[in-house]
Amino acid sequence: MTMTAAAIHEDMGTRIEEALRRRFVHHSAAAEAYGSEFAALWRAAADHSLGGKLVRPRLLLDIHHALTPGDVGSATLTPAAVEVAAHIELLHYAFLLHDDVIDGDLTRRKRPNLIGALAAGTPAATEEDALHWARSSAILMGDLLLTAAVMGFARADVxxxxxxxxxxxxxxxxxxxxxxxxxxxxxxxxxxxxxxxxxxxxxxxxxxxxxxxxxxxxxxxxxxxxxxxxxxxxxxxxxxxxxxxxxxxxxxxxxxxxxxxxxxxxxxxxxxxxxxxxxxxxxxxxxxxxxxxxxxxxxxxxxxxxxxxxxxxxxxxxxxxxxxxxxxxxxxxxxxxxxxxxxxxxxxxxxxxxxxxxxxxxx
Known part of the structure; x- marks a missing residue:
């Protein structure tokens, strides 16, 4: 069965989103063992990372599809390619979190980033305490996503x-x-x-x-x-x-x-x-x-x-x-x-x- 280019592109986005959601659901559930605040951090990270343009993973799958032998118009996306693409998006978000800390940014695309959202929703004694908590959380979540991305490459079925x-x-x-x-x-x-x-x-x-x-x-x-x-x-x-x-x-x-x-x-x-x-x-x-x-x-x-x-x-x-x-x-x-x-x-x-x-x- 053949698919149009538009249908293939839409399917790519859907499969990447599904792979990312599976990763966040898995990590959020595992985080419950370490306390509700830690699990909430994973859920907040998911809210801020999902729904993006997926420029990098889409590029990978577009080129993978073009390079992989097959019938014209057929979908040749392998599960491994989708997983690697999803983990490239996790790597991207890890870099964004660290970049926001370095730059001292509280917004991204005219809305609160993870740091801004955490700081606003934290019942800390002072604004300084809330910002320190939020920035520390962003650094740690960036580290976790960086690790998750590398492990995703290591576990690829290739x-x-x-x-x-x-x-x-x-x-x-x-x-x-x-x-x-x-x-x-x-x-x-x-x-x-x-x-x-x-x-x-x-x-x-x-x-x-x-x-x-x-x-x-x-x-x-x-x-x-x-x-x-x-x-x-x-x-x-x-x-x-x-x-x-x-x-x-x-x-x-x-x-x-x-x-x-x-x-x-x-x-x-x-x-x-x-x-x-x-x-x-x-x-x-x-x-x-x-x-x-x-x-x-x-x-x-x-x-x-x-x-x-x-x-x-x-x-x-x-x-x-x-x-x-x-x-x-x-x-x-x-x-x-x-x-x-x-x-x-x-x-x-x-x-x-x-x-x-x-x-x-x-x-």
Whole structure:
């Protein structure tokens, strides 16, 4: 029986959600043995992690489907692929929890995140006590989800050699993501110099590795693709991920916050070191920009003034061109991979569909 592409995509989302719910139900039930508060933490984590866009697990299953031999239009999702995809989403949520603690955030997408919700619902003596409880809980839940993700890879119903390579992949992913986050914090406190090369490397490690290279490489491993195909998909994921992060930076400064949902000019208030700022530092405009960059009291009017200066000095155009370079590199890599037979037309088309959604992205 064949299925349309839309039906297959919908089935993917349903199966990922079901796998995630099973994981949370299992962990919540097991947590009861350690007290009601601990079980409640698992249930709260489930409430905040379920119902997302599932970008990373969907990418894995889309590519796995495209790489796996079978009849056109047939659903070739294996239980192992669905489980690995679900555990990639758990890894994502673990990173988000730790990121919210590091950044001191209480909201995500204009609603309370896990920390904000726990702090608001905690009958602590003081607000400080409530925040400490909530942030501590987020750190611990992030640790638990990180462990659950790794164990999910380890328990995947795949041949031993594939499991070993999956574990190497998830270890490499965690190390690179943590290294990227560590560099990001160092940049924000002026511990290391904010040069363009360092900022771009940080973006690849912090965002591209786990958001794009991980699901693409996992799909290749699970479908039995060649080592050369996996290597190509690693590079493709890095270029897509860097383009995605650079677009995020552009949206925060130059985009419409009503469309993208991020706090307007938050990067400018926080003094976030991005490729936009790295370029601006190299121009004569920096002397005028520097005094207001990183001011928590930055007014909307001043922020709009900074935006206009960043645009006038060429920073917006420079980073927009960087995004274009990354997407061009993806097209070139996939064209070459099809010529050599490393990656088939279906997989290349699926990846390019993802790239097309990035082009002209507003949110």
């Amino acid at each position: 041949p031993a050699d594939v499991r070993s390579r999956l574990l190497d992949l998830v270890e490499e992913t965690i190390v690179e993501t943590v290294a990227g986050e560590h560099t990001d914090v160092a940049l924000s406190h002026g511990i290391i110099a904010p040069d363009l090369t360092t900022i771009l490397s940080m973006s690849v490690y912090k965002t591209a590795t786990y958001s794009f290279s991980l699901p693409l490489r996992a799909a290749a491993l699970l479908s039995g693709s060649s080592v050369s195909a996996e290597r190509t998909l690693t590079s493709v994921g890095r270029h897509i991920g860097l383009a995605y992060q650079l677009q995020d930076d552009l949206l925060c400064v130059f985009g419409d916050h009503r469309a993208h949902g991020k706090d307007a000019f938050s990067d400018l208030r926080e003094g976030k070191e991005t490729a936009i700022i790295a370029y601006a530092r190299s121009t004569d405009a920096w002397d005028d920009i520097a005094p207001r960059f990183g001011s928590a009291e930055l007014s909307m009017r001043d922020a709009e003034g900074l935006r206009d200066q960043l645009r006038a000095c060429g920073a917006e155009a420079f980073v927009t061109d960087l995004v274009g370079d990354q997407l061009d590199a993806v097209h070139t890599l996939l064209a070459d991979a099809q010529l050599t037979g490393e990656i088939g037309a279906d997989a290349a088309h699926t990846i390019l569909s993802t790239v097309s959604r990035l082009e002209g992205r507003r949110a």
